[in-house]
Amino acid sequence: MSAHTAIDTPRERGKDAVAVVIENVAKHFGEVQALRGFSAEIRYGRLTGLVGPDGTGKTTLMRIMTGLLVPDGGSVTLAGFDVVNDNDAIHIVSGYMPQRFGLYEDLSVMENMRLYAQLRGMNVDDIFESLLDFTRLGPFTKRLAGKLSGGMKQKLGLACALMAKPEVLLLDEPSVGVDPVSRQDLWRMVQELTDDGMAVVWSTAYLDEAERCESVLLLNEGKLEFDGPPQELTDRLKERSFRLTGVSDERRAVLSRVLNLGTVGDGVIQGDAVRVVLRKDAGREEIDALADEVGAKVEPVQPRFEDAFIDLLGGGPGGTSALAERMDEVKLDSDIAVSCRDLTKRFGDFTATDNVSFEVRRGEIFGLLGPNGAGKSTTFKMLCGLLKPTEGEAHVVGLDLRRATGAAKSQLGYMAQKFSLYGLLTVKQNLEFSAGVYGLEGAIKRERIDEMIGTFDLKQYLTTSPDSLPLGFKQRLALACSLMHHPPVLFLDEPTSGVDPITRREFWTHINGLARKGVTVMVTTHFMDEAEYCDRVALMYRAKLIALDTPDALKRDSRSDKHPDPTMENAFIHLVESVDMENEERTDAKAAT
Amino acid sequence: MKNETTNIRSGETSREQADREQASHKFNWRRLVALVRKESLQAMRDPSTILIAFVLPVVLLFLFAYAVSLDVREVRIGVVLESDAPSAQSLAAAFAGTRYLKVTPARDRREVADLVVSGKLRGFVVIPQDFDSRLASPIPQPLVQVITDGSQPNTANFVASYAQGVVQNWGAGRSGSAPPAAIQLEPRYWFNAELESRRSLVPGAIAIVMTIIGTMLTALVVAREWERGTMEAVLSTPASVIEILIGKLMPYFILGMIATLASTALAIFVFDVPLRGSLFALLLLSAVFLIPALGQGLLISAVTKNQFLASQIALFSGFLPSFLLSGFLFEIDAMPTWIQAITYLIPARYFVSSLQTVFLAGDVWAVFWPNLAAMASIGVFFFIIAKRKTRKNLES
Numbered sequence: 007m008s009a010h011t012a013i014d015t016p017r018e019r020g021k022d023a024v025a026v027v028i029e030n031v032a033k034h035f036g037e038v039q040a041l042r043g044f045s046a047e048i049r050y051g052r053l054t055g056l057v058g059p060d061g062t063g064k065t066t067l068m069r070i071m072t073g074l075l076v077p078d079g080g081s082v083t084l085a086g087f088d089v090v091n092d093n094d095a096i097h098i099v100s101g102y103m104p105q106r107f108g109l110y111e112d113l114s115v116m117e118n119m120r121l122y123a124q125l126r127g128m129n130v131d132d133i134f135e136s137l138l139d140f141t142r143l144g145p146f147t148k149r150l151a152g153k154l155s156g157g158m159k160q161k162l163g164l165a166c167a168l169m170a171k172p173e174v175l176l177l178d179e180p181s182v183g184v185d186p187v188s189r190q191d192l193w194r195m196v197q198e199l200t201d202d203g204m205a206v207v208w209s210t211a212y213l214d215e216a217e218r219c220e221s222v223l224l225l226n227e228g229k230l231e232f233d234g235p236p237q238e239l240t241d242r243l244k245e246r247s248f249r250l251t252g253v254s255d256e257r258r259a260v261l262s263r264v265l266n267l268g269t270v271g272d273g274v275i276q277g278d279a280v281r282v283v284l285r286k287d288a289g290r291e292e293i294d295a296l297a298d299e300v301g302a303k304v305e306p307v308q309p310r311f312e313d314a315f316i317d318l319l320g321g322g323p324g325g326t327s328a329l330a331e332r333m334d335e336v337k338l339d340s341d342i343a344v345s346c347r348d349l350t351k352r353f354g355d356f357t358a359t360d361n362v363s364f365e366v367r368r369g370e371i372f373g374l375l376g377p378n379g380a381g382k383s384t385t386f387k388m389l390c391g392l393l394k395p396t397e398g399e400a401h402v403v404g405l406d407l408r409r410a411t412g413a414a415k416s417q418l419g420y421m422a423q424k425f426s427l428y429g430l431l432t433v434k435q436n437l438e439f440s441a442g443v444y445g446l447e448g449a450i451k452r453e454r455i456d457e458m459i460g461t462f463d464l465k466q467y468l469t470t471s472p473d474s475l476p477l478g479f480k481q482r483l484a485l486a487c488s489l490m491h492h493p494p495v496l497f498l499d500e501p502t503s504g505v506d507p508i509t510r511r512e513f514w515t516h517i518n519g520l521a522r523k524g525v526t527v528m529v530t531t532h533f534m535d536e537a538e539y540c541d542r543v544a545l546m547y548r549a550k551l552i553a554l555d556t557p558d559a560l561k562r563d564s565r566s567d568k569h570p571d572p573t574m575e576n577a578f579i580h581l582v583e584s585v586d587m588e589n590e591e592r593t594d595a596k597a598a599t
Numbered sequence: 600m601k602n603e604t605t606n607i608r609s610g611e612t613s614r615e616q617a618d619r620e621q622a623s624h625k626f627n628w629r630r631l632v633a634l635v636r637k638e639s640l641q642a643m644r645d646p647s648t649i650l651i652a653f654v655l656p657v658v659l660l661f662l663f664a665y666a667v668s669l670d671v672r673e674v675r676i677g678v679v680l681e682s683d684a685p686s687a688q689s690l691a692a693a694f695a696g697t698r699y700l701k702v703t704p705a706r707d708r709r710e711v712a713d714l715v716v717s718g719k720l721r722g723f724v725v726i727p728q729d730f731d732s733r734l735a736s737p738i739p740q741p742l743v744q745v746i747t748d749g750s751q752p753n754t755a756n757f758v759a760s761y762a763q764g765v766v767q768n769w770g771a772g773r774s775g776s777a778p779p780a781a782i783q784l785e786p787r788y789w790f791n792a793e794l795e796s797r798r799s800l801v802p803g804a805i806a807i808v809m810t811i812i813g814t815m816l817t818a819l820v821v822a823r824e825w826e827r828g829t830m831e832a833v834l835s836t837p838a839s840v841i842e843i844l845i846g847k848l849m850p851y852f853i854l855g856m857i858a859t860l861a862s863t864a865l866a867i868f869v870f871d872v873p874l875r876g877s878l879f880a881l882l883l884l885s886a887v888f889l890i891p892a893l894g895q896g897l898l899i900s901a902v903t904k905n906q907f908l909a910s911q912i913a914l915f916s917g918f919l920p921s922f923l924l925s926g927f928l929f930e931i932d933a934m935p936t937w938i939q940a941i942t943y944l945i946p947a948r949y950f951v952s953s954l955q956t957v958f959l960a961g962d963v964w965a966v967f968w969p970n971l972a973a974m975a976s977i978g979v980f981f982f983i984i985a986k987r988k989t990r991k992n993l994e995s
Contacts, residue, residue, distance in 0.1 A: 072835045074993045093992075097837045108832025112644045113637065124633030125836040166832070 025050045025174050025205035026071060030080035033066050040066040043079060044230035046223050048207060050173070053200050055219030055236070056209035057311075059506030061477070063228045064209040065105065068178045071207070072102040085173045098126070101172030105179050107163030111152030115143055115162055118151050122166040137165045140195065156378050157188025164195065174205045181210060185377030186534070186579045193218060213312040213507065214535065214575070224315065226506075231318050236311050243309035243317060246284040248293065250302040254278035258518045260300055265325025265515070267292045272313060272322040274511070275518070276538045277558035283313045285321060312507055312535070322511040328461045329489070330519025336368070336494045336526075340404055343368045343495050343526035344389060348398035351384050358384040360549040361398070366542075368494075369524040371517065373531060373540035375578065381549040382530050383499070389528065390497045391415050402495055416445065419493040423500045425484035427472035433483055434468040440487035458486040478509040485516060496520065498529040502536065514539055534574040545581055553581050630838050634846025641820075642850050651816050652854050656808040656862050663800040664870045676758055677703045677711030677723035684731040686773070690743075691726060693769040699761060715748055722747035722758040742766055798873075801866045802954040803927030806947050807918070808862055809885060812855045813892025814899070814917035815910065821847055821900035822909035831993065840989055848893050855892070859885040866958070876957035880967065884953045887974050891946035892917070894981025901988040921947030949973045 026048035033041040040063045048054045056064050069075040070082055073089045073096040082089045085099040109118055119134060138144040141161040146154065151162060160180055167175060177196075181189050196206050200220075208219060216222050216236050224232035224239070232239050253260045261280045264273045269288035274281050280302075282293055290304070297304045316322050344366040351359040359381045366372045376382040387393040389400050391411045400407045405414040427436055437458060441451045459465055462482040467475055472483055481501075488496065498517075502510045510533075517539070521527055529540065537543050538557050545553040545560070553560060557574060564572045564580035572580070642648045678694045680687060695702045703720060705711045714720040725744040727733070733740045745762045747755035824830040824847075833843060863881060866872040874881070895917055903909045923929060924938070925947035931939055942948045949970035956966045 069831075069993060074831065074834055076992060076994055094837060097835055100835070102832070102835040104828050104831040104835070106828045108829050110637065110641065110829055111827070112641050117637070117640060121633055121637045122832075122836065125630050125833065125838045127627070127629065127837065170836075 022049050022051065024048070025085060026207075027083045028067075028071075028080075029082070031067070031070060031077045031082055032079035033063075033070065033075065033077050039228050041070075041077070042228040045080075046230060046233050048174075048205055048223075049221070050205045051200055051203050052220045053196055053206045053208060053218075055216045055222045056207055056225065057213060057216040057219075057222050058211065058225035058231075060211050062225045062506075064211075064225055065178055067225070068102075068176055068207070068209055071174075072100055072176055073097060074102075098170060099173045101167035101170055101175045103163045103167040103175075103177045103180060105182065107159050107166075109151040109159060109163055109166070112150060114148050114150050115154070116147040118162060119165055119169070122169045126170040128169055128171075133169070133171075137168060140168075140198075141165045142191075155188070156184045157191065160184050160188060160192060161195075164192070168199075172204070174207070175199065176207045178209050179211065180208060181212065181215065185380075185582070186575050187377075187582050190579060212533070213315055214310070214573075216311045222311075224318070226315075226319065231315075239314040239318075240309045240311055243283065243313050245306060246286075246288075246317075247307050247309040247313055248282045248284070248290070249276065249305050249307045250280040250282060250293070250297055251278065251305065253280060253300055253302045256300060258522050260296075260302065261518060262325035262327075262515070262522075263296060264293065265322070267296065269293070271320075272316040272511070273325070274514070274535070274538070276535075277556065277561065281307070283309070283317060286317070316507055316511075319508060322508055323515060325515060327516045327519030329485075329516050330523050332457060332461055333489075333492060333520065333523045333525070336524035338368050338403055338494060338524075341368055342366070342401075342404075343370070344372070344400075344402050344528060346385075346389060346398065346400040349385065349388055349395050349400055350397040351381075351388060351393060352396045357549050359388065359395075362546075362551045363398075364544055364551065364554055366526055366528065368526055369521055370541045371521050371527045371529065371539060373529050373537050373543040374546065375531065375534075375537055375543055376546035377582070380546040382546045385546065386497065386499060386528070386530055390418055390420050416491065417493055418495040418497055419488035419491070420497045421484050421488040421499065421501055423503065425472075425480055427480065427484055427487070429471055429473040431471070432469050433464055433472055433475070436472055436483060436487060437464075437490070441490045444491035446491060454490055454492075458490065462486050477505055478512060481505060481509055481513055485513070489520075494524070495526045495528070498527065500530055500532065502531065502533060510536070534578060537574050545578065547582050547585055552585050626839065626841065627837075631842050631846055634833075634838065634842060635849050638820075638847055638850045642854065648816065648854070652812050652858050653861065655811060656804075656858055657865065659808060660801060660804050660862060660865050660870070663804040664797050673701045674699065674754060674758060674761075675701045675703065675720050676762075677705050677714060677720050679705045679708045679711060679723055679725045681706070681708075681728045682726055682730040686734055687726045687730040689773070690730075690766065690769050693765055693772075694724060694762075697761075697765060700758075700765075712746075715746070718748070720748075721751065721754050722762075724762050797870060798959060799955050800927070801870050801872045802958040803925070803951045805859060805862045805866070805885075806888070806925060806927060806950045806954055807921060808858055809855055809888055809950070810892055810917050810921040810947055812851065812858055813889050814896040815913045816854075817848065817851050817893050817896025818899040818903075818909040818913040818917075819906055820851070821897060822904055822906045825900070825904035826906055834992065840986065844897065844986065844989065848897065851896075852886075852889055852893060855889045856882065856885060872958055874958055875961040877962050880962045881954075881957050884950065884957060884967065884971065887971050887978075888946060888950040890978030891974055891981055892978075894978045894985060895946075898981050898985040898988065901985050920945045921951075924948065925951040927951045943973075944977070946974050946977045 024047050028044070028046045028048075030043050030045050031041055032043040056067065058064055066075060070077050070089060071084055073093045076090055084096055087095040087099065089096050110121070113121065119137070123133065138147065141164060143158065143161055143165065146158065151159060154162065164177070164180070167177070180192060184192070196208065200206050208215070210216070216224070217240070219236060221234065222232065222236045222239070223230060250260060250264070257275055257278065257280050261273055261275055264270050264280060264282055269284055269292045270282055271285040272283040284290060284293070293304060342365050345364070347363045349359055349362045350357065362385055374382045374386060384393065388395045389402070389407070391407045391414055394408070402414045403417045405417065407414050428439065431439065437455045441455055446454055459468070462485075464479065464483065464486070467479060472480055475483065502513055505513070517527055531537060540557060542554065542556055543560060544551055560577045560581070561572050561574065564577040566572070566580070569576045678691050680691045691704065694700060695704070703711065703714070705723075708723070708725055711720060711723040715722060723746050725746070727744065730742065733742055743762070743766055745759050747758045749755050824833070859882070863874065867874055896913060899912050899916070900909045903912060921927070924931075924942045924945050926942070927947070931942050931948070934942070953967055953970045956963050
């Protein structure tokens with residue numbers, strides 16, 4: 007109680023004064039140890055990233071800092087108040103935006119803001135104008151929060167959390183479900199707040215966001231792996247990150263070989279190139295030799311935060327997919343595996359997919375990208391026969407999805423979001439069930455199930471429920487279920503959301519292996535760097551296909567003075583903004599006439 | 600842009616507010632008003648609230664007023680006239696003349712037997728060939744045979760005893776003398792002289808409606824806040840648990856009272872149920888009944904924090920008991936003793952009996968007081984547990 011009087015008020019206090027003190031904090035839920043006892047400090051005037059894969063305790067720590075959870079051990083002081091003993095004060099000095107923003111969807115923007123203002127004892131009219139200006143929500147005050155886009159919801163959530171003029175602002179996964187353009191806006195707003203002396207904590211599972219924070223707390227499995235400026239972590243990888251270029255046709259094979267090298271800790275596909283991170287103290291002789299052999303060029307690149315994270319955890323998995331090894335080469339009559347023409351889906355007077363056409367070649371990894379609500383899920387569902395198109399047609403391995411839905415479905419494997427496994431069945435029963443739905447019987451069924459168990463190393467888990475599997479195994483099981491019938495086409499709907507980077511790498515090793523065997527892979531993702539694994543990327547925005555090209559071409563087209571070496575995310579923002587600009591010009595032109 | 604940000608942070612700082620708040624804290628009317636306002640707006644905008652609070656009650660009341668009837672009227676029976684004697688014919692006419700029976704005449708029992716089997720008739724009466732000689736016989740002999748459909752015991756009993764009544768009446772009328780029985784019973788039913796079940800069902804149905812609004816709706820709306828993550832946001836503001844709970848319940852309390860008034864109006868003006876007691880007593884009873892109803896809803900949602908589970912538990916612990924164990928449809932006195940004991944724990948039991956009294960008998964405070972006390976104590980019990988279960992954090 008008395009401790010806080012010693013701390014200065016925001017304007018008198020120096021920029022780097024301590025805002026939050028975390029001391030040996032631990033928390034468990036039943037048997038699960040969410041936080042394993044660590045200490046850290048968060049400072050005023052800075053954006054601090056609370057970074058880590060899903061399920062590593064970020065939200066638990068956030069809730070402890072806002073006084074919504076009580077730590078089992080250790081203590082946390084926020085702005086001089088103890089989160090347990092001075093709980094009431096914590097609710098006043100901190101602003102908190104929970105996941106999904108904590109908005110009442112059936113109240114309007116104004117009503118949400120008024121509610122939170124009154125709950126915090128603020129005089130409504132004084133602050134609204136500046137908040138509305140700040141968040142640019144002015145034109146939408148009468149709209150119901152449920153009818154806002156993800157980006158606008160997030161801004162409204164932020165406005166509500168800012169209502170109390172908090173000293174510490176806690177944002178729990180503010181960028182989930184928000185398109186890159188709106189994310190850009192949020193960074194700008196947070197920047198202004200920290201410039202003004204506020205301490206802002208931003209939790210995220212996107213490791214690329216960590217690089218934009220001034221300071222980072224990196225969590226993994228409830229432990230603090232790193233505390234400091236992100237550059238400090240990436241600097242450790244100086245002269246250990248390389249790009250192998252000139253391997254475009256062979257890049258998957260090259261990646262597979264690279265990952266099997268003892269000196270390589272991590273590798274991913276980046277457009278036409280392969281990105282490699284060497285293990286600590288390893289020389290570059292092995293990759294140089296490999297590059298010579300395949301005729302590639304090796305060039306050093308800037309390390310990324312994700313590289314550092316993988317390195318910290320001891321490197322990613324190897325490059326050989328046991329699964330792909332056992333698959334037979336896929337042969338099709340036609341070179342086109344999936345195609346759609348003028349595909350349109352309307353729900354009432356709302357058009358979810360508008361006149362989309364493309365063709366996917368055999369063995370291609372084809373990515374479908376877009377902000378939430380852009381129509382990518384609808385398009386995806388029509389392509390795998392889960393939704394009937396309003397107009398247009400779609401073919402899978404030459405079969406018309408309208409007429410031969412059943413036959414087409416037997417030619418494709420589908421892995422739904424969140425894995426969709428049956429928690430009440432055992433791992434073995436899940437495998438048997440999916441073999442059954444795909445019509446496998448007798449000896450073939452047993453053979454395939456044994457094959458999957460062997461390939462994915464599932465033997466030790468056969469009698470457990472999928473719910474209690476480690477994430478990586480859960481993903482393996484889901485993949486095994488969708489591949490039971492050896493389909494020539496595989497549909498993956500957000501396959502890696504909520505999965506840690508190491509598990510994601512293992513997953514892509516399998517997918518790369520399958521593609522090399524000629525399996526066609528259709529994938530939706532919201533991880534921009536994952537789009538780099540794709541041969542081609544289709545970008546959807548407002549129900550329309552706005553771009554379709556290789557990742558490198560998309561990046562090249564968005565090159566500008568501001569971004570000489572654009573990332574996939576830059577390219578995405580560039581494309582979406584140019585569509586918005588065109589639309590605006592069109593409406594302006596209409597208004598003028 | 601820079602200026603605006605500074606504006607947000609001008610005026611009283613949150614630290615000054617924190618200090619002031621710590622000194623004066625706890626209940627704050629402005630916050631309560633804000634919460635009540637929010638909840639009312641949500642309730643008005645949510646079509647399911649209107650459905651549950653206004654459409655469902657009307658449907659229920661109509662069902663109980665018209666479709667469900669515990670009265671027996673116009674029961675279809677057959678009368679098999681095997682004798683041609685005038686006396687037999689006059690007895691058959693007596694059967695046809697009553698308004699409680701709808702008679703299908705027949706000459707052969709086989710004609711009607713099939714109709715009983717197929718469920719078209721509830722039974723039949725056979726006036727035998729030797730009716731005249733039986734009637735004349737000095738030793739009393741059974742005059743007619745009554746066959747009933749035992750698969751519907753209530754109706755079967757009714758048919759049997761009523762057939763007997765008809766025969767007795769007919770006999771009495773024929774001889775013109777006093778009936779053989781020395782004492783004639785003339786039953787008189789108090790409070791519901793016509794024994795119309797609608798009159799006791801409609802007040803009872805109001806109790807069901809109030810349970811739905813109080814328990815089901817409340818359980819749903821509180822669980823919804825947990826599910827959608829808005830509870831987390833509200834808990835992170837300075838609002839206290841008491842403010843949040845009262846803010847949540849107040850609108851539904853008012854909604855419950857409005858629904859009571861609407862149902863009462865329907866009962867009186869549409870269904871012809873008399874309100875013999877005072878409106879004040881009715882409203883007082885309803886208000887007090889809402890305490891356990893809302894408390895139960897609150898407790899359910901505080902424990903489950905999940906809409907689906909909350910609605911299931913509300914159905915089984917709130918709706919069904921008040922339907923089956925409140926004495927609304929089934930008389931409590933007719934239940935096994937141990938089930939009777941359970942009914943004492945059901946708040947609707949006290950409310951149904953009070954409602955029936957206030958509608959059909961009048962303001963009998965000797966009945967109301969113990970009922971009010973029982974409802975209030977169960978309600979307070981629920982609230983105490985609910986308050987304990989809802990903490991100002993997310994610990995479960």
